[in-house]
Amino acid sequence: MIRRLLHYCSPRARRLVIAELSFVVVAALLQGIAFLLLVPLLRALFLGDLEAAWGWVGAVAVAAVGYVLASWFASQIGMKASTAVLDSLLEQLGDSVVSLPVSWFSSDRTGLVTGLATQGAMFVSTMPYAILRQILAGFIAPGTVLVGMYFFDWRLALAMTVMVPIIAIGYRWLSRRIGRGDKEHSVAVAETSNRVVEFARAQPALRTAGEGSIADRLVDQALENQHKEYRGLLVTGGAAIALFAGLVQLSVTVVLVLGAFLAVGGSIDIATLIALLVLGVRFNEPIVTAGDLGGGIAVAKTTIDRLDEFAGIARLPEPEHPAVPSDFGVEFQDVTFGYGGDPVLRDLSFSAPGGGMTAIVGPSGSGKTTITKLIARFYDPEVGTVLIGGVPLPELGTDVVEAAVAPVFQDVYLFDDTILNNVWIGNPDLSREEVIAAATRARVDEIITRLPGGWDARVGEGGSNLSGGERQRVSIARALLKDAPIVLLDEATSALDIGNEIAIGDAIDSIRSGRTLIVVAHRLQTIMTADRIIMLDGEGSIRESGGHAELLAHGGAYARYWNERVDAAGWQLTHHD
Known part of the structure; x- marks a missing residue:
């Protein structure tokens, strides 16, 4: 003992x-x-x-x-x-x-x-x-x-x-x-x-x-x-x-x-x-x-x-000498993965070019969120390989991947601290002025106007004093502050009011330049402006991929998906009028 x-x-x-x-x-x-x-x-x-x-x-x-x-x-x-x-x-x-x-x-x-x-x-x-x-x-x-x-x-x-x-x-x-x-x-x-x-x-x-x-x-x-x-x-x-x-x-x-x-x-x-x-x-x-x-x-x-x-407890394998990626493009090669049960992704292969925006769309349960978790190396695939800059993630190691990737997931957790400090944890080495500048780019400055204390207002446990859209803005500000070359946005605009959707859309636009952006997309504007769109089927495989205009011209599953979304959005507008 x-x-x-x-x-x-x-x-x-x-x-x-x-x-x-x-x-x-x-x-x-x-x-x-x-x-x-x-x-x-x-x-x-x-x-x-x-x-x-x-x-x-x-x-x-x-x-x-x-x-x-x-x-x-x-x-x-x-x-x-x-x-x-x-x-x-x-x-x-x-x-x-x-x-x-x-x-x-x-x-x-x-x-x-x-x-x-x-x-x-x-x-x-x-x-x-x-x-x-x-x-x-x-x-x-x-x-x-x-x-x-x-x-x-x-x-x-x-x-x-x-x-x-x-x-x-x-x-x-x-x-x-x-x-x-x-x-x-x-x-x-x-x-x-x-x-x-x-x-x-x-x-x-x-x-x-x-x-x-x-x-x-x-x-x-x-x-x-x-x-x-x-x-x-x-x-x-x-x-x-x-x-x-x-x-x-x-x-x-x-x-x-x-x-x-x-x-x-x-x-x-x-x-x-x-x-x-x-x-x-x-x-x-x-x-x-x-x-x-x-x-x-x-x-x-x-x-x-x-x-x-x-x-x-078994850890993910780590390299003795971490490799260095040649760029920050992301690639999946024949990836199969499940959470201990049936595969969520099956033989999935695609590439997200470095410096561009890739939108992932598809029905619920098709594996969109799982893709982002594999890129962030929360898991390793059961079969196949995930690569960044042409290097498999296990050869890069978790520390290198974490430094290269800034995730913004749907369920945002904020600490019971000030708004500013919740952004600051994205990069504790920066000054207060630099943190405020990054938060302003994510439209967080609009939030502080309604809270007593401004930037030093407390957000409550888990961010309970903020709405879901406001919490996501803070999370995007963290990603901006981290200044990682790869940003993952998981359903960042789903189920938001119009004000937050516009603010988050602007924040996404502000981080596109020079970064590899992979978005689990619901917002029509985000989808149509993506450099590449990957549409998943319900079995965890790719149904179609390509640019927006190309996929619409093809008249396949993506075109039907797009038209349904446009019709639904138009019906909502008419309904509200």
């Missing part, structure tokens, strides 16, 4: 933990020695030898002072070690999260990550000082006493030694029982957290559904399951601790019975017997305490296991 914890520690945290535990061991040894010195001290007092008793009092005092000093150093270092371990765990967790493939987040992992970053990391960071320190003391001090007892009476010492394997087996069984129960409980807690977060996010839809919706039932079921697992943890953990305490008390009984037998037989004097019985009782007390805390080690082990799972 200690070795696994040190694996996740920074060099400084590792040094502090080792120093803390070293002082804990020294303190436990001195405590055991101090207890052993009580045997000759008590014997001298029973025999009335005051001169010898004072000598042993001095020896006990020296051991006690050493114990106090070692414990003080362990305490001071332990507090610093806990902080350093917590920093290390959170840093390791953060590094794991940002290095995970985006596909890992396709299902809601909020509860799992939140539990690790809060209760889990906090508990593990305090474990060396709050738990491990007492467990080490609980076994090392009695172990020292046991070894010393052989110098006073080997028979009583042997009786205590016989009980050691039994106590060890009981302790191991206790830890496993509590660890298994805590693992099941932590899974239930993570599921409950996921359901509660989901419940909070979906409030607008749930309130229209009324009470008794499926979301209500899912939250209730998750809470009920969590309570059941917690009750089970209390019952099994309490039973295991009680049984372990019984085993320890059995060893005391064995020593008492053997000591009484030896005293009756006259083979041990009463003074020595009383002193050794006092030691025998003191031998067991810290072991019982250690048993009570042994479940804490099992709980901490659950968190370490989760960190190991994080570290073991």
